[in-house]
Amino acid sequence: MRRCLVVAGLLLLAACGSDRVPVPVPSQSVADGDWPTYHRDNARTGAGPSAPPAERLARAWEARLDGAVYGQPLAVGGRILAATENDTVYALDPGSGAVLWSAHVGTPVPRADLPCGNIDPLGITGTMAYDAATGLVFAVAESTGGAHTLVGVDVATGAVRLRRPAEPPLGDPIAHQQRSALTVFEGRIYIAYGGLAGDCAKYIGSVVSAPTTGTGPLQSYAVPTPREGGIWSPAGGAVIGRQLYFAVGNGESTAGFDGSDSVIALDPQLHRTGYFAPDTWADDNSRDLDLGSMTPAPVGDKIFIAGKRGVGYLLDPADLGGIGGQRAKQNVCAPFGGAAVAGTTLYLPCNDGLRAASVDPATGRITAGWHGPHDATGSPVLAGGAVWATDVNAGVLYLLDPADGHEKSRLTVGRTPHFASPTVAGGRGYIGTMTGVVAVSY
Numbered sequence: 001m002r003r004c005l006v007v008a009g010l011l012l013l014a015a016c017g018s019d020r021v022p023v024p025v026p027s028q029s030v031a032d033g034d035w036p037t038y039h040r041d042n043a044r045t046g047a048g049p050s051a052p053p054a055e056r057l058a059r060a061w062e063a064r065l066d067g068a069v070y071g072q073p074l075a076v077g078g079r080i081l082a083a084t085e086n087d088t089v090y091a092l093d094p095g096s097g098a099v100l101w102s103a104h105v106g107t108p109v110p111r112a113d114l115p116c117g118n119i120d121p122l123g124i125t126g127t128m129a130y131d132a133a134t135g136l137v138f139a140v141a142e143s144t145g146g147a148h149t150l151v152g153v154d155v156a157t158g159a160v161r162l163r164r165p166a167e168p169p170l171g172d173p174i175a176h177q178q179r180s181a182l183t184v185f186e187g188r189i190y191i192a193y194g195g196l197a198g199d200c201a202k203y204i205g206s207v208v209s210a211p212t213t214g215t216g217p218l219q220s221y222a223v224p225t226p227r228e229g230g231i232w233s234p235a236g237g238a239v240i241g242r243q244l245y246f247a248v249g250n251g252e253s254t255a256g257f258d259g260s261d262s263v264i265a266l267d268p269q270l271h272r273t274g275y276f277a278p279d280t281w282a283d284d285n286s287r288d289l290d291l292g293s294m295t296p297a298p299v300g301d302k303i304f305i306a307g308k309r310g311v312g313y314l315l316d317p318a319d320l321g322g323i324g325g326q327r328a329k330q331n332v333c334a335p336f337g338g339a340a341v342a343g344t345t346l347y348l349p350c351n352d353g354l355r356a357a358s359v360d361p362a363t364g365r366i367t368a369g370w371h372g373p374h375d376a377t378g379s380p381v382l383a384g385g386a387v388w389a390t391d392v393n394a395g396v397l398y399l400l401d402p403a404d405g406h407e408k409s410r411l412t413v414g415r416t417p418h419f420a421s422p423t424v425a426g427g428r429g430y431i432g433t434m435t436g437v438v439a440v441s442y
Contacts, residue, residue, distance in 0.1 A: 146174025
């Protein structure tokens with residue numbers, strides 16, 4: 001009975017209109033030596049320190065760990081934090097790469113035990129998030145049997161201070177993958193779920209939150225689709241004002257709009273307060289051309305989103321507009337991951353190479369800009385007056401000029417995961433690889 005009431009409540013939330021929500025506010029500043037979350041701030045702007053200037057990349061060190069590092073490394077309190085697919089969290093010395101501590105928090109799931117997928121074994125995939133109030137870095141470990149466990153590790157000592165189940169509210173737990181970056185916001189940790197590569201078995205996209213203190217009930221939101229609707233973009237959700245914005249993948253409804261192929265706004269209690277979906281959502285769903293591949297990006301006082309169809313949409317965060325309610329749209333590209341943002345300019349991780357785009361705040365017009373190297377498809381960041389982006393297939397890190405996209409420097413860093421994105425802090429860059437972490441000087 002209780003489960004039925006929960007499901008009914010989720011469906012009622014999904015039926016709500018596009019209620020008004022707060023407009024964006026600037027992200028809190030972060031010290032130059034710190035990078036506490038994916039793309040450095042909860043708005044996912046990817047804006048790193050402006051100095052020193054980034055001119056020429058050189059390898060500084062390589063740390064070989066016990067598995068692949070799919071998430072973006074973090075920089076907190078003079079430590080580089082990385083998590084592996086072997087369910088181990090590491091703290092590394094930023095100067096040498098030496099292991100300061102490690103915490104093995106579970107036994108990962110072999111690919112043979114999963115209904116589908118492309119990571120073997122499957123452990124910690126989503127980028128971790130640091131909470132200054134508790135001194136903990138949070139990760140979600142997938143472990144034997146398909147369990148999803150939230151862990152909080154003391155950054156100073158490596159002691160595991162928090163451990164609790166954090167399963168998605170609907171569907172088969174083993175069919176879900178936690179790829180999206182975690183978010184710490186207002187005393188809670190937010191965890192988004194999608195499916196495994198191959199979209200097999202019964203998964204339903206959802207967001208789960210837990211108190212950062214470790215005590216208190218979980219809260220959750222599930223996309224009101226009978227199956228799929230995954231929230232899987234590696235950049236996770238973007239916090240704008242007091243709302244969390246997530247992009248949702250394609251769903252399987254045959255009876256009208258089901259909340260998939262959308263941008264949703266959730267309040268801190270995970271009530272849906274608004275949504276946007278293209279008027280082509282039904283065709284998008286049938287052809288796997290949904291919006292779920294990119295995290296919404298704040299640009300000026302608006303939100304930009306684009307998906308696999310290649311159309312960019314400009315949205316009003318105070319009223320996402322429902323179906324077809326965009327403020328503007330323009331063919332741009334098909335991005336996968338998180339954008340970097342500088343004012344009204346976006347740097348997009350397009351499937352045919354990095355692209356710049358700009359938004360006119362007066363008219364809302366979206367204008368496509370330069371097109372960088374065709375193989376630089378990884379999620380970019382901005383630091384030292386340069387755009388940092390990765391060729392995830394060849395394992396090459398690029399420095400590009402933000403004005404015109406010309407190459408300033410490149411460096412082979414080794415084989416990287418598909419959605420690798422660099423971290424820049426304390427005068428060095430760091431990137432996860434299939435064997436650990438590589439640090440670069442610039």
